[in-house]
Amino acid sequence: MTGKTHVAIGVAAALTISYNQPVESQLVLVTSAAIGSLIPDLDHPKGKLNQKLLLINNNFYRALFYLSISSIFMYLYYRMGNKIFMLLSLVSCLVGISSHRSFTHSIIGFLLASSIIKMGTLKFNLPSIYTGFVVGYALHLIADSFNPKGIRLFYPIKANISFPITIKTNSKAEKTIFLLLSIYCICLLFNYLR
Template identity: 60%
Template sequence: MTGKTHIAIGIAAALTISYGQPLENQSVIVLVSAISSLIPDLDHPKGKINQKILLVKNNFYRVSFYVLVGIVFTYLYYLSKLKFLLFLGIGSFLVGISSHRGFTHSIVGFLVSTTIVSLGKLDYGLDSIYSGFIIGYFLHIVADLFTSKGVKLFYPLNNKISFPITIKTNSKFEKILFRLLVIYCVWLLLIQVI
């Protein structure tokens, strides 16, 4: 799936789940869900987020960047003893060495990522951020299960898993799905205002 479809899925689900909550909570859940719906693609040099932060869009540079970030976070952990920095270091290192649709698209990657965010939630009371993160990240993996390439759901096992019904990335069907999700999001926003 394309990045914009992942974002649309994350926003639609977040708006649905947070429906009726105070505007502040709903805004945070939707924003974080939109961002976290792109995080699994950090394992690809041309993922939406990597297009913004990587100076060179190739796999060697991506690996070097995330391994270096992992080392920096681990060093900061040893200076401060803040657990989430250690998890960020480990997570960044694993993102760096992961192949596309590997670690970040797996159950293990999901659990590591949500643990990192959970530590922030416990320390700083960021419940809305945690909820939005889970929604976006989880649905990214589910959406990629509908692609013919599938995901390494049980990483480090090398088997790629996909659903029997698949959607070709950037196909006419995906474009229709994207438009329907946008219409649904606009409708949800309108019924809340009325």
């Protein structure tokens, strides 16, 4: 699925979960779900976030960028001894060397990314960020499981997992899903304003 559809899925779920919560909590949950829904595609040079982060959108530069980031985090870990930097280094390295729909689309990738967010949000008592991130990330994996190519859910095992019913990226079915989710989100937002 395209980045905008992943964001629409994450935002729709976050708006649903945050219904009747204070506006600040809703905003945090929706924003973190939107970001969480884009994180798995860091393994693709043309993913929405990589379009903003990378100067050149190809696999070589993506690998170089994330391996460099990994080195910086490892340096910070050795200087400060904070375990979050070690995890960030590991995840950055794996993002740099993995192919699309492999590490970041796996249970291991999900658990590592979620652990990093949990460690960061526990320190500042921000559970809404963690919840939104987990919802966005998990729904991204579920949505990509409907792709005919599937995802390597059990990475490093090379088997691709996909649902029997498939939806091609940027197909009419995906565009319909995006449209319906957008209408649903607008209806929820109008309902909030009442």
